[in-house]
Amino acid sequence: MPTARAIVDCGVYVDGKRVPGHFTPQQALTEAGKTEDGFVWLGLHDPDEGQMTDVAQIFGLHPLAAEDTVHGRQRPKLERYDNTLFLVMRTVSYVEHDIHAISEIVETGDIMVFTGAHFAITVRHGEHTGLAGVRRELEGRPDHLRLGPVSVLHAVADHVVDSYVDVAESVESDIDEMEEAVFTPASKVGIGAIYQLKREVVELRRAVSPLGPPLQYLVHDQEMPVPKEIRRYLRDVADHHTNVTEHIAYFDEALSGLVNAALAKISVQQNTDMRKIAAYAAMAAVPTMIAGVYGMNFDYMWELHQPWAYPVVVAVMVVLCAVLFRSFRRNKWI
Numbered sequence: 001m002p003t004a005r006a007i008v009d010c011g012v013y014v015d016g017k018r019v020p021g022h023f024t025p026q027q028a029l030t031e032a033g034k035t036e037d038g039f040v041w042l043g044l045h046d047p048d049e050g051q052m053t054d055v056a057q058i059f060g061l062h063p064l065a066a067e068d069t070v071h072g073r074q075r076p077k078l079e080r081y082d083n084t085l086f087l088v089m090r091t092v093s094y095v096e097h098d099i100h101a102i103s104e105i106v107e108t109g110d111i112m113v114f115t116g117a118h119f120a121i122t123v124r125h126g127e128h129t130g131l132a133g134v135r136r137e138l139e140g141r142p143d144h145l146r147l148g149p150v151s152v153l154h155a156v157a158d159h160v161v162d163s164y165v166d167v168a169e170s171v172e173s174d175i176d177e178m179e180e181a182v183f184t185p186a187s188k189v190g191i192g193a194i195y196q197l198k199r200e201v202v203e204l205r206r207a208v209s210p211l212g213p214p215l216q217y218l219v220h221d222q223e224m225p226v227p228k229e230i231r232r233y234l235r236d237v238a239d240h241h242t243n244v245t246e247h248i249a250y251f252d253e254a255l256s257g258l259v260n261a262a263l264a265k266i267s268v269q270q271n272t273d274m275r276k277i278a279a280y281a282a283m284a285a286v287p288t289m290i291a292g293v294y295g296m297n298f299d300y301m302w303e304l305h306q307p308w309a310y311p312v313v314v315a316v317m318v319v320l321c322a323v324l325f326r327s328f329r330r331n332k333w334i
Contacts (some may be wrong), residue, residue: 003054006047008124009135014038016142025058032118039149040119043131044069047123059119060084072110072125076207078214083225084116087153087214089160090207093128094170099177099193105200106167108207111160113153115225120152134159150226154233157215161237164208164244171201172247175254182261191262198255205248208241215241279328286324287317 003025012019012031023031025042032038044055049070056066062081068074068088079086091109109126122131138145138155145151174197182194215238218224219231226234290313294301303309328334 003047003051006044006051008043008045009132010040010042011135012038012040013145016144016146018139025055029058029119037146037148038118040121041135041149041152042119042121043135044121044123046125052123055121059114059116059121061114061121062086065114069112069123074110074112076211076214078217080224084114085150085153085225087113087115087157087218089113089157089211091124091126091129091160092163092167092204092207093126094167099174099181103196105171105174105197106204106207108203111156113156115149115153118149120149122152122156129160129163131156131159147227147230150230153218154230154237157234158237161211161241161244165240167204168244168247168251171197171204171251175251175258179254179258182258182265191259191266194255194258194262198252198259201248201251201255205245205252208248209245212238212241212245275333279324279333282328283321283324286320290317 007025010023010025010028012021012023012028014032014035015037019031019038023040025040028040028042032040042055042059044051047055047070052066052070055061056063061084065079065081065084065086068086074088076090077088089111091111093107093109095104095107097103097105107126107128109124109128111125111129111131112123114121114123124131134155138152144155178194178197215234218226219235219238294304294313303312325334
């Protein structure tokens, strides 16, 4: 397919401002190279192998990095190829759902960012976490854009981490609601819903936690081609990421506690049911035993031929069952 089909936007920025006009990637790189501080911001969405190969040839991207952008589903990482940085981030999105339903809660995708001397390339996989708003916001901050292509990397990383915060807050609300339901005596919370929420938290942790080391490298590794001012902004992003990671660890612990509480609640309910079954079985055993005695066909049972025998036996059965019922009810077995 033509490379243009994968291009979301391609802009040239000089002195923090966007140059008017529409450019192909090659034209944009040529235009940006006319000035020392000019650079291209190329946005791609779900490029195939041929499209990414064309882009890699224009901007001189390493083939291994270009291959990673095609396949997606990469673990968050930071790689450096000479003066080109390649940052991989997982995106997350919260899916509205019924708290008692077993359904997907966290949807994941990918965003990759290349930065070089005169270009920033963002590659997005998935239908959520679009970057159009990030571009508009950054274009409204020319002082930030003047810091070069790495300003795009910071803006995208900040956007992704902010989405982590939003999703974490939504998941926390789900856990609070689930916790309230579990500890409400009359409620019936399926253990499957708790396991599903726990599985989604594990998915969230796998997407979020590995981004920590790449952010720390960008902040602290002095050999990285990152301006000092951008490092300050990235430090704030790294702090927010650390807070989210800690919250997700707490979610995991809280859900483990909810699983144990739910299992204990189920166990108590099963014990209560077994006591009821045992109580009714004991009451049923009394008439069964008496009927069994009279069913043994003895010849010499003097009351068999008495007119009062049947009503007396029935009355004895009723009285004994009533005594047992009252005893079980007093002990709250039934």
